[in-house]
Amino acid sequence: MRKIERREFIKLAGTGAGAILASGLFHDRLLAGELPPAGASLWDDRFGVSREVMAEVLRSALSKGGDFADLFFEYKILVNVTMEDDIIRQSSESVIRGVGIRVLKGRQTGFGYTSSLIPESMNRAALTAAAIASSGVKVRPPDIRERRPDKQVYLLEKLFTDAPLEDRLALVKEAYSATLAYDKRIVKAIVRLNDEMQYVTIVNSEGLMISDARPQVRLYVTAIAQEGQGRSTGNSSAAGRVGYTFFRRPGSTPKETGQKAAQEAIALLTAVNPAVGEQPVVLGGGAGVMIHEAVGHPLEGEGIWRKTSIVWDKFGQMVANPAVTIYEDATLPELRGSLNIDDEGTPTRRTMMIEKGKLAGFLLDRLSAGILGLEPNGHGRRDSYRSFPLCRMTNTILAKGEASPEDILKTVKKGFYAVAYEGGVVGSNGQFTFSVHLGYLIEDGRLTRPVKNATLIGANLQVLKDIELVGNDQHGDYFKGVCLRGGQSAAVTGVTPTFKIRQMTIGGRL
Amino acid sequence: MSRDPENNMALAENLVTYGRSRGASEIEVSIRVTSEFSASVREQNVERLTEAEAKDLGIRIFVEGKAAAAASQDFAPTTLHRIVDNAITRARLGGVDSLAGLPDLEPVGISAGTLKIYDPAVLELSPESKIAAAMKIEAVGLADKRINKSSGASFSSVAGMRYLANSKGFSGSYRWTSVSGSVNFQAGEGDDFQEDGWVESSTAAAGLPEPEAIARIAVQRVARLIGARKVENQNVPVVLEPYMTANLILFFLTQCLAGANIDRGQSFLLDKLGFKIGSGLMTIYNDGLMPGGLGTSLFDAEGVPARKTLVMDHGVLKSFLLNTYYGRKLKMASTGNGGEPGNFHLAKGVSKPADIIKLVDKGLLLTGMGALGQDPTTGDISTGVSGLWIEKGEVVFPVAGVTVSGNLGNVLRGVEMVGDDLQFNDNIVGPTIKVAQMTIGGKGTARGGEGR
Numbered sequence: 033m034r035k036i037e038r039r040e041f042i043k044l045a046g047t048g049a050g051a052i053l054a055s056g057l058f059h060d061r062l063l064a065g066e067l068p069p070a071g072a073s074l075w076d077d078r079f080g081v082s083r084e085v086m087a088e089v090l091r092s093a094l095s096k097g098g099d100f101a102d103l104f105f106e107y108k109i110l111v112n113v114t115m116e117d118d119i120i121r122q123s124s125e126s127v128i129r130g131v132g133i134r135v136l137k138g139r140q141t142g143f144g145y146t147s148s149l150i151p152e153s154m155n156r157a158a159l160t161a162a163a164i165a166s167s168g169v170k171v172r173p174p175d176i177r178e179r180r181p182d183k184q185v186y187l188l189e190k191l192f193t194d195a196p197l198e199d200r201l202a203l204v205k206e207a208y209s210a211t212l213a214y215d216k217r218i219v220k221a222i223v224r225l226n227d228e229m230q231y232v233t234i235v236n237s238e239g240l241m242i243s244d245a246r247p248q249v250r251l252y253v254t255a256i257a258q259e260g261q262g263r264s265t266g267n268s269s270a271a272g273r274v275g276y277t278f279f280r281r282p283g284s285t286p287k288e289t290g291q292k293a294a295q296e297a298i299a300l301l302t303a304v305n306p307a308v309g310e311q312p313v314v315l316g317g318g319a320g321v322m323i324h325e326a327v328g329h330p331l332e333g334e335g336i337w338r339k340t341s342i343v344w345d346k347f348g349q350m351v352a353n354p355a356v357t358i359y360e361d362a363t364l365p366e367l368r369g370s371l372n373i374d375d376e377g378t379p380t381r382r383t384m385m386i387e388k389g390k391l392a393g394f395l396l397d398r399l400s401a402g403i404l405g406l407e408p409n410g411h412g413r414r415d416s417y418r419s420f421p422l423c424r425m426t427n428t429i430l431a432k433g434e435a436s437p438e439d440i441l442k443t444v445k446k447g448f449y450a451v452a453y454e455g456g457v458v459g460s461n462g463q464f465t466f467s468v469h470l471g472y473l474i475e476d477g478r479l480t481r482p483v484k485n486a487t488l489i490g491a492n493l494q495v496l497k498d499i500e501l502v503g504n505d506q507h508g509d510y511f512k513g514v515c516l517r518g519g520q521s522a523a524v525t526g527v528t529p530t531f532k533i534r535q536m537t538i539g540g541r542l
Numbered sequence: 543m544s545r546d547p548e549n550n551m552a553l554a555e556n557l558v559t560y561g562r563s564r565g566a567s568e569i570e571v572s573i574r575v576t577s578e579f580s581a582s583v584r585e586q587n588v589e590r591l592t593e594a595e596a597k598d599l600g601i602r603i604f605v606e607g608k609a610a611a612a613a614s615q616d617f618a619p620t621t622l623h624r625i626v627d628n629a630i631t632r633a634r635l636g637g638v639d640s641l642a643g644l645p646d647l648e649p650v651g652i653s654a655g656t657l658k659i660y661d662p663a664v665l666e667l668s669p670e671s672k673i674a675a676a677m678k679i680e681a682v683g684l685a686d687k688r689i690n691k692s693s694g695a696s697f698s699s700v701a702g703m704r705y706l707a708n709s710k711g712f713s714g715s716y717r718w719t720s721v722s723g724s725v726n727f728q729a730g731e732g733d734d735f736q737e738d739g740w741v742e743s744s745t746a747a748a749g750l751p752e753p754e755a756i757a758r759i760a761v762q763r764v765a766r767l768i769g770a771r772k773v774e775n776q777n778v779p780v781v782l783e784p785y786m787t788a789n790l791i792l793f794f795l796t797q798c799l800a801g802a803n804i805d806r807g808q809s810f811l812l813d814k815l816g817f818k819i820g821s822g823l824m825t826i827y828n829d830g831l832m833p834g835g836l837g838t839s840l841f842d843a844e845g846v847p848a849r850k851t852l853v854m855d856h857g858v859l860k861s862f863l864l865n866t867y868y869g870r871k872l873k874m875a876s877t878g879n880g881g882e883p884g885n886f887h888l889a890k891g892v893s894k895p896a897d898i899i900k901l902v903d904k905g906l907l908l909t910g911m912g913a914l915g916q917d918p919t920t921g922d923i924s925t926g927v928s929g930l931w932i933e934k935g936e937v938v939f940p941v942a943g944v945t946v947s948g949n950l951g952n953v954l955r956g957v958e959m960v961g962d963d964l965q966f967n968d969n970i971v972g973p974t975i976k977v978a979q980m981t982i983g984g985k986g987t988a989r990g991g992e993g994r
Contacts, residue, residue: 116806119637124611125628127621141590147597147615160593163669197635220806256807256919263807265919305922307991308947308983309775338584340693342733418596446988457912457926460693460728460737463943465926467915473991483991487915487924487945489983493733539915539924539945539983542777542990 079105079131079233085151086235087173089133092158094237097167098135098142100398101158102236104375105131105149106417110228111192115204116221123197132417133158137165139403143420178241181372182379185365186247187274192227193247195276200225203251203279207286211255214294217301220256221290225249234377242377247273248368248523250512253290257297264303264484266296267452267469271512272366296452296470303470303484306540312447313488313533314440314474320511320526323430325456325464326492327358328526329517331385331393333400333411333423335460342462342493346391352496354389355433362410362426368512368523369426371410376421380410385428386496395423415520422518430528433502437530440501442477448486448538449474453511462492487539495533503530546703550575551715553617554599554707561603561626562709566633568604568644569626570708570844573597580698581673583680588673589694601626602644605633609642645866645876647710650847654716654840658833663747664699664719672697675753679725682757688729688765693737695725704839712845720745720836723756729764736928736942738764738910742967745834763909767928770942772984779905780946780980781898781932784963786908787888787972790923792826794950796883796970798918799853799861801868810921810951811859818857820954823891826854828863828877830884837969843881851877853886857954888972891960895974898959900935906982907932908946921950945983953977 086103093101108128114121130147131154142164144157192200204223211221228248235241250271257264270284278284315322335341343351352358362371362380371380376398384392396404397412400423412421441449449472456466468486472479490498511526554571561569575597582590599622601612610633612625654660680695698721705715726739740760744750782790803809811819830848832838839848844866852860864872865880878884899907907930915924924947930937961974981990 117639119639120635121637121639122609122611123629123632123636124613125625125632126613127616127625129614129616140588143590143592143594145594145596147617157594164588164591197632201635222806258807263919265808265917304992305990307988308945308981309986309988309990311988338693340691340728340737342735418594420590420592448988454915461730461733461735463926465912465915465945467924469917481992485915485917485920485922485924487926487947487983489926489943489945491943537772537943537945537983537985538988539926539947540981540988540991541947542775542981 079107079149081105081149083176087176088151089154089158090235090237091171091173092155093133093135093162094171095159095169096162097165097169098137098162100136100237101161102134102234102376103131104414104417105233106230108228108230110226113200113204113225115208115223120201120204128416130417132414132419133161134420135161135164136399140164141399141420145418174237174239176235176241177239181242181244183363183372185273185363185370185372187272187278187366188247190276191229191247192249192276193229199276203286207251207253207290210287211253211290211294214291215257215298217257217259217298218255218294219258222254223290224252226252232375234375236377240377242373244372246371247275249274249278251279251286251289253293255293255297257301259301262301264297264300266293266300268293268296269512271368273368273370274366278366299482300470300484303482306448306471306483306486306538308538308540308542310535310537312444313536314444314447314449314530315528315533316449316451316530317509317528318453318511319450319528319531320428321453321456321466321513323358323528324425324428324511324513324515324524324526325458325466326462326495327385328395328425328428329458330462330492331395333394333396333404336394337400337403340460342460343391349391350389351391351493352386352389353499355502356386356389356496356499357431358386359384359429359431360395360411360426361429364427367427367525369525371426374410374412375414376408376412378408378410378412380426383409383411395425397421397423413522415522419520422520424517424522425515425524427525427527430502430531432504432506432529435501435503437503437505440503440530440532441474441479443501443532444474445476447474448483449479458492464492465489488536489539490536495536498534499531500534501532505529546715550705551707551713554705555713557601557622557626558707558709560623564627565605565630566603566709567606568709570602570644570706572600572843573705574702576700576702578698578700579669579672580696581669581676582694582696583673583676584692584694586677586681601629603629603633604643605630607638607640607642608633608636609639610636641867641870644708644710645844645846647712648847650714650841656833657831657838657840659718659745659835659838661719661746664721665701667699667747672699675723678753679723679757682754683725683727683761686761688768689727689761690730691728693726693728693739697723706841706845708845714841714845716840718745721747721750723750723753725757725760727760727764730768736764736767736770738767743836745836749834766930767940767942770928770940772943773931773941773982775983775986775989777979777981779902780977781902781905781907782975782977783907783909784965784971784973786911787975788968788970790908790911790925791953792886792888792970792972794916794923796863796886797916798921798950799863801862801864801872803918804862805868805871809918814859815862817859819859819951820854820857821957822856823960824854824857824954824957825889826887827851827889828853828879828884828886830878832885832966835885835966835969837883837885839884842878846876846878846880848884849878883970885966886970887964887966888960888975890962890964890973893959893961895961895963898961898974898976899932899937901959902932902976903934905932906941906946907937923948923950923953943984946980947983948980953980
């Protein structure tokens with residue numbers, strides 16, 4: 033019952049995702065590299081709703097004069113395992129199932145949902161959604177034709193779904209031991225493995241039927257260090273739309289994930305408070321949170337057609353330094369934000385947002401695209417069947433530049449270097465804030481003392497022009513977050529090379 | 543909503559019996575049914591209507607000190623039996639924790655009716671009247687010349703029912719309602735604009751302020767920020783409006799008092815019980831039983847009866863917020879906080895808010911913030927804020943684009959005045975307070991830092 037959050041924000045920790053317990057033919061096909069099979073199986077197995085019933089529900093949804101209706105069927109299983117105090121403390125399994133029914137009439141949305149998939153319940157929800165319109169018309173049920181996603185961007189090899197719980201426990205224990213073994217000042221480790229498998233089928237009044245099966249896995253490690261009276265907490269995660277083999281790749285093993293959390297906690301033991309005020313800032317890998325707030329949210333469709341975003345009238349204008357190119361790409365393989373199709377069934381594609389400094393595009397779902405006279409570009413996402421689509425980010429990328437990270441640091445006599453990021457928040461006027469859990473002082477071009485708990489604040493139109501140098505070191509570590517907006521969460525990433533901002537205001541101690 | 547047309551109580555009890563028969567030493571089943579309606583309007587057009595009924599089931603299982611949990615929105619008996627069986631299997635693979643388990647049976651001593659958290663009038667509000675309320679909230683604001691854009695108004699209502707049964711013989715249910723109205727406006731010129739708004743919530747239909755009142759607060763909140771600018775880096779006294787006291791101090795404090803964070807050493811308060819950690823002006827309660835409160839409940843997520851807990855008594859820390867498990871672990875009793883805090887509030891003081899401002903020679907009246915940059919382990923707070931600059935007891939200009947930083951320990955000790963303007967319009971609330979000193983980060987070359 034907290035007050036409604038008036039601004040969009042993103043956070044690191046979070047809910048997440050898991051692996052699936054169900055099994056069967058569908059999985060075998062996925063494992064064989066096939067896309068969801070046409071015709072029969074998925075929805076019949078998963079949802080038990082015939083095409084005729086779907087068509088009938090869509091007819092109910094449009095019975096009061098709506099322009100468009102869609103059904104979003106979802107079945108999701110999440111499994112979570114937590115290790116703490118040297119034991120597997122908790123495990124949980126959650127089953128999410130239902131259908132969301134949406135009707136569009138002009139700029140208006142009617143929405144209802146039900147977890148009961150019998151025709152009577154679905155028709156009732158459809159009539160609720162239909163009430164957004166009020167003319168009362170006779171419509172024919174659509175002729176539903178099935179399409180398949182045109183690509184497969186998830187790592188469907190050795191899904192957690194098919195792995196016994198013991199495999200998950202082994203992974204968790206490996207991370208747990210590595211965290212504690214890193215340094216004797218690490219006094220506690222908490223390891224969480226969330227795995228999720230989401231099946232969706234989207235059917236609309238234009239006759240589209242399309243399905244997607246999406247894994248989402250996250251290994252999250254918290255390390256607590258203590259030395260004397262000083263205590264600190266470090267976090268690290270390995271995550272993606274992946275299966276078990278991902279955790280055997282260098283860079284994302286449980287051991288490395290645990291060590292990274294421990295390393296952060298140890299560094300924070302001796303960290304000092306940040307200096308207060310305006311200073312040059314170099315953002316190391318993982319700074320995706322900054323472009324997420326400063327660029328991503330302001331370019332979401334709703335703020336553009338409602339003219340409430342500060343950039344609604346800036347298409348085609350130079351809004352950033354020409355060194356800056358930022359785009360969205362849900363088609364990148366295996367990242368948390370990766371998608372074959374969005375939650376309206378639109379195929380995802382790369383969406384240019386800022387091209388060499390110029391504002392080049394918006395993030396659009398069907399409604400926003402229609403109002404703006406543009407094509408939807410695969411950004412309609414929903415938290416679950418209980419949520420209507422909103423224009424959302426997926427993977428937000430700052431394209432790499434020319435400068436080497438070392439050369440970027442050398443340009444700073446005294447400043448702040450950010451390493452580990454927490455969350456951020458932005459207002460419609462482009463004023464944004466984000467927090468850095470661990471950073472370093474830059475003195476004469478070199479990293480010196482660790483710095484804790486820095487909050488950076490800026491106005492996006494100013495900060496984008498102040499991005500002076502963009503590094504050539506793409507795709508090291510990146511931001512793996514949960515974006516919250518309008519009460520809905522979405523798994524996202526932000527991928528950036530090292531880059532330098534001429535100056536930002538940092539909160540700290542005087 | 544009739545009391546239990548779907549026999550959810552029996553369903554929960556039967557699933558408890560099923561779990562026991564399958565080998566669970568202890569099992570708890572909870573069911574939550576909610577019907578929601580929400581209307582969003584913008585520029586005096588209905589933009590979105592949502593109406594639906596949701597049903598969720600949660601299970602906790604213990605097998606000889608090994609825990610597992612499950613949840614489902616699929617109520618098919620086969621699914622429910624499968625998730626119970628899976629949970630028992632998973633629990634057996636876990637580790638033994640002798641403290642894990644259900645709370646001892648403690649009767650709920652009062653009837654749900656006395657809590658006044660269910661108002662039948664909420665269910666009788668027609669969709670048309672709810673849409674009209676949202677329209678009215680927005681219209682009042684749009685009629686004000688200082689407002690140049692609406693980001694939308696909404697009105698929503700929720701009616702819910704909770705059922706909980708466990709193998710220690712607990713079986714209970716209660717219903718609740720809530721309504722809320724909100725709006726956001728923009729004011730300013732060109733790219734130099736501000737957005738702010740207001741939301742009011744109540745458990746009773748008649749408890750919600752009139753649409754005009756909600757609109758007026760929202761208009762005033764945004765209009766006063768027109769032309770906001772940065773100030774220099776400096777340490778100054780900070781006055782927090784009630785909403786800011788709740789967000790910056792109390793919301794963060796509930797995290798620092800949470801049993802899990804105490805036990806994990808992730809709270810700067812872990813060894814402070816019984817010590818004076820705050821100003822003598824600070825008395826804090828967590829009241830789960832306040833009639834009509836937005837944080838009021840009959841029992842918590844584990845079936846422990848809700849209660850009123852004195853958390854801080856004139857600056858002395860008296861209690862953490864504990865569920866059964868962390869209570870046992872810390873050798874204390876559960877405070878009935880398995881789940882959300884109740885009505886967590888700083889008791890009102892005697893000062894008039896206007897008098898508090900008058901006594902500030904130079905400082906910031908904090909009116910808005912981004913909820914970020916908090917580390918319970920150290921108590922460090924750092925966040926981007928907006929507000930009003932005070933000089934010689936008068937508000938002189940609006941401020942935005944600056945940070946406020948401090949340490950919760952220092953802030954609690956530094957509370958110099960507490961206002962008399964406490965209102966229970968949320969589950970975490972406080973009155974206006976004045977804090978002796980916090981650090982503003984704004985204009986000017988960086989300085990300071992260091993220190994631990």
